[in-house]
Amino acid sequence: MRTTIKDIANYTGVSVTTISLVLNNKATKISQQTKDMILKAAQELNYRPNQLAIGLVKKRTETIGLILSDVSNVFFANLAKGVEDECRRKGWNVVLCNTNDKHERDLSYIQVLADKGVDGILFCMSKDSNKKKAMESIQLIGKLKIPFVMIDRFLEEADCCSVIVNHKQGGYEATKHLLAQGHRRIGCVTGPMELEDSKERLKGYKKALEEMNLSYKEDLVYKGDYNRESGFRAVDHLLKQKVTAIFAFNDMTAYGVYNRLKQKGLDVPKDLSLIGYDDIFFSEILDVPLTTVRQPIYDMGKEAVRQLIEGVEAGIDLKKCITFEPKLIVRKSVAGVRKK
Amino acid sequence: MRTTIKDIANYTGVSVTTISLVLNNKATKISQQTKDMILKAAQELNYRPNQLAIGLVKKRTETIGLILSDVSNVFFANLAKGVEDECRRKGWNVVLCNTNDKHERDLSYIQVLADKGVDGILFCMSKDSNKKKAMESIQLIGKLKIPFVMIDRFLEEADCCSVIVNHKQGGYEATKHLLAQGHRRIGCVTGPMELEDSKERLKGYKKALEEMNLSYKEDLVYKGDYNRESGFRAVDHLLKQKVTAIFAFNDMTAYGVYNRLKQKGLDVPKDLSLIGYDDIFFSEILDVPLTTVRQPIYDMGKEAVRQLIEGVEAGIDLKKCITFEPKLIVRKSVAGVRKK
DNA sequence: CTGTTAGCGCTTTCAC
């Protein structure tokens, strides 16, 4: 059996209170002698407090839940790393929850985490969440009174703390970069349009076009889902529209585009320019290193944890919205438009 | 406040005992009427048992700890996914622990997980663990009496349940494939040689050479560390040794090799054949899809969870060693040896 | 300075 505080009490002949006090540094008026004795005994007996018991009485577990769609997705894996790294620094732990982008799983994990007494939730909403579903999740967390911060995917109406990227700016910069290279027919492969971030990227795309007095054409916009396959599928459609460049709303989609183009014997960037979004690890080491918009997802994970813990410790729910600026990373997948 | 069992007691006028009994399906002799009433009340009051309290009395949390080096590494991300998926299926949770391959973190996480009352640990030892350190970890878990299963990285002496890949076979098949293509000077870039798995892959390499009556040459073996950089560094050395093919002990290293070769203007597989190990997601979508040895890491994660939970439920520590067979995945990075 | 006591939310033994 593990040593308990009682064991120390028996061993030292002092009461559990005194022990608890000493071990928690709340021993303002305990004699140094007793303190030393207790500390020594605790060492000798190899005492470690039972965190379940502590959690039960203190209503604090120093544990957070991380809800995301899929850790095996590099982007989220980096998020998870940032989150866990920061938690470790603070002595906290993280319970990992994959929803596979299913909204009901968002809900059920929120409940389970509440049952386990987590102190907070880092919530990266599932992809299939429309506004109504998203609000449902938010309200559940609210009802459960668990501090939370939304990360990456957010919702205007939620009125909560969120850590996000200025996606409009990202979409804008990507498009502007393409425009600057002379491209005028720029296709895009979006993510799910229910998602705020996908909408924002599209807004940025439109804004860049407007600035150049170019009209926005529905036909150049292929509705994808952030998966590689959707990039793959988008190519045939966009090629028919005679685009000279494609802006994929995430890197994974860009890979799909790239693979399909290659399959069709088309070269990037000679025949077609390609730009991604996210800057996941592999984008750099590809044969044609991908020009992309970097989301500092690892740092965002860290920041989200900081906000969350700060909120928990202060006992208030912050409503800050921390916005990270995306960064255009120019590599080799974009070239000037071909002369006809 | 959350509804407690007491609230239901007040609400229904029945004792907490009865409620607990009913809610846990242990109500063999409670009248159907009372049962229904309690169940209904629980529903109405939105009752959910406090898992901390349950954990405290039952000494069961239905939570496991997953210790690995780095979730942002695709290989481990897949492991984590398999683990979490299987846990979810069983209604369990997983606490994620990244050690960054630091042995002291293995130790500290083991302690922390014990403090939190996890029911078991999935342990993927850190890279810097030599035999002594590894045993230290194992012994700590043992002392804490936590059921555990080692995954991917293992230790002969540990005498515990482990889920691993037959790495000798993997190394053998990779090498044999290269030999079959006519290669005779095959370089390898190993992982850390303290690791059992790296040793095994090398054994497989040797075995394949022996079968062809080829002598094993130290000079063709570059000691890497499973990182991309080590593949990068290995190239210059191995090229001097006039190898015609390189067997990288993991895909990440293979990418490094590939990148460096490209930098030097060498083509894979025309100038040099390359084979990896792991078959992580990206290997397939590279420009030159990587021939590699697949480790079914996702499935291994699932299996490890099954073993672990089985052990926990049965209350015994299984000492089974589940071995998965690796599979050679032939793609485009290996070609016949060039005629001089 | 230190100990007694109650209580966190639940399970479980035993008595009625």
Add this chain to the structure above:
DNA sequence: GTGAAAGCGCTAACAG
């Protein structure tokens, strides 16, 4: 059929 009571390991008022 149901309830009282003890206890899991700990904290925190409150006494003394």
